[in-house]
Amino acid sequence: MAAAGVDLGGLAAGADTEGGDPLGRRGPPPAALLFLGLPLLDCVGIGPSVTVAATASAQISPPGGVLTITPHQAADRLARLPVEALHGIGPRQAAVLRDYGIHSVGLLAAVPPSTVQRLLGGRAGRLATDHARGIDPRPVVPRALPASAAVRCSFERHTLDGAAARAALLTLAVRLGARQRPPRPGPPAPSR
Structure with a gap:
């Protein structure tokens, strides 16, 4: 079994996949969500790490779909992207990298980590190179x-x-979704 990162439009999750590429295609969102008329789950990126999955998710154009990047495809798929498309690279970091001629993720991967650390700072440069x-x-x-x-x-x-049926179905979908999410910590209780 291999671990895979899954990004559901910004919500990262983990999944186990057993061999192969079960969803290696782009496709429409699930029919149930289309029935509701809501983009509850419009982009699904699946990859060997959280970063690759989140980057894949961001590459899906409307109306959405599924994009799987296998471990064997990750380096090639990432290398072709502009540096700002890599999950975790903000606009300011992308501008600094572009100023130094690093326009693609492939070039960023080829630059020695120590150089990227000097450009972006220690931890940020190390993470950018790894990603x-x-x-x-x-x-x-x-x-x-x-x-x-x-x-x-x-x-x-x-x-x-x-x-009325659509409103009831929407209410049921929201209630079911709320039950599946981990509870959020509430605001701290007022001290007396």
Whole structure:
């Protein structure tokens, strides 16, 4: 089993994949989300690290889809991108790199780490060089999803009203999504 990073439009998650490239294509968002008429999950990037997955996610054009980058493809796919397309490189860092002639991720990967550290600073330069080479120090942690989850809604009487059915379906989707997310820490309690 190989670990893979998954970026769901900015929300990084981990997944285990067993051999091959199960989603190595671009495609439309899931039909259920199209039915809702909402872009709840429009871009999915899958790659060997969180950085590669997030970079892949950002490369998907509207209306969205899935892009998988295998470990064997990562270096070539990243090398062709402009330096500002690499996840973790901000506009100011990209401007500094471009000022020194580093316009693509491939050039950034080829520059010695010590040079990039002098340009961007110690930690930022080290991370930029690692990310350009497809190396991400953050571990991909697979999350076990529940076998099933359900939410329920009842109407007082049978209805053919499409707006009411869509509103109920949207409410159910939001409630189900909220149950799947880890709880957010609330604001601190006021001290007395």
